[in-house]
Amino acid sequence: xxxxxxxxxxxxxxxxxxxxxxxxxxxxxxxxxxxxxxxxxxxxxxxxxxxxxxxxxxxxxxxxxxxxxxxxxxxxxxxxxxxxxxxxxxxxxxxxxxxxxxxxxxxxxxxxxxxxxxxx
Amino acid sequence: xxxxxxxxxxxxxxxxxxxxxxxxxxxxxxxxxxxxxxxxxxxxxxxxxxxxxxxxxxxxxxxxxxxxxxxxxxxxxxxxxxxxxxxxxxxxxxxxxxxxxxxxxxxxxxx
Numbered sequence: 652x653x654x655x656x657x658x659x660x661x662x663x664x665x666x667x668x669x670x671x672x673x674x675x676x677x678x679x680x681x682x683x684x685x686x687x688x689x690x691x692x693x694x695x696x697x698x699x700x701x702x703x704x705x706x707x708x709x710x711x712x713x714x715x716x717x718x719x720x721x722x723x724x725x726x727x728x729x730x731x732x733x734x735x736x737x738x739x740x741x742x743x744x745x746x747x748x749x750x751x752x753x754x755x756x757x758x759x760x761x762x763x764x765x766x767x768x769x770x771x
Numbered sequence: 772x773x774x775x776x777x778x779x780x781x782x783x784x785x786x787x788x789x790x791x792x793x794x795x796x797x798x799x800x801x802x803x804x805x806x807x808x809x810x811x812x813x814x815x816x817x818x819x820x821x822x823x824x825x826x827x828x829x830x831x832x833x834x835x836x837x838x839x840x841x842x843x844x845x846x847x848x849x850x851x852x853x854x855x856x857x858x859x860x861x862x863x864x865x866x867x868x869x870x871x872x873x874x875x876x877x878x879x880x881x882x
Contacts, residue, residue, distance in 0.1 A: 686871070688817075694875075695773050695860060695873055695874065695875045695876045696809070696817065696860050696862070696873040696876070697873065698870055698871040698872070698873070701870060710867075710870060712869070712870065713868065713869065746816055746817070748817075753867075753870070754805070754864060755803055755804070755805025755823065755864040756805075756822075757805075757807040757819050757822035757823075757862070758807070758809075758817070758819060758862075758871075759819050759822075759828065761816040761817055761818070762816065763816055764816055
């Protein structure tokens, strides 16, 4: 069974750093792309960027370049999303999702989401 | 503001059909046959319902169908059921730099 299991909810202060994770199982982690998708409170979905764990090729969405860092450790089938200095506007639900290529393939499996709350 | 435009709400009675539109440009919806639709119930992760404009993943009822004309894609839900009440998001491939763009979502209410 394909599963993407994300790390738990986080409450942080502005300026703090954070790294959340997404562990894949039930499939070959290195042959599928992983996307990170943001959903701000009461808002729609936004693709932040994608990574191919097989060779760590990364692409960032135009609005997210320089704002976050995406990485992966294929030895433990885990992808990461990192902030070096959080802002209140980073408060959102973050999902990871699997897709087969960096072209038109849909996001066929999703993690359960990680809620990040940034508040002083 | 989302890249793709969806109506904020749609509704229908049980058994009826409802169609949700998703309007983009020739750089996304109109340029590629890579439109997907996702269903999201409150507090849950999105679920893939339609991909490549009109294909259904295994397990998705055939009451859900997709189509596209020019820069506008559509999702039709036939024979509405109570469990179809959810938010629906369209998505399209938008080229190497933008990759995937989403619509703002449509809340479907089953009356």
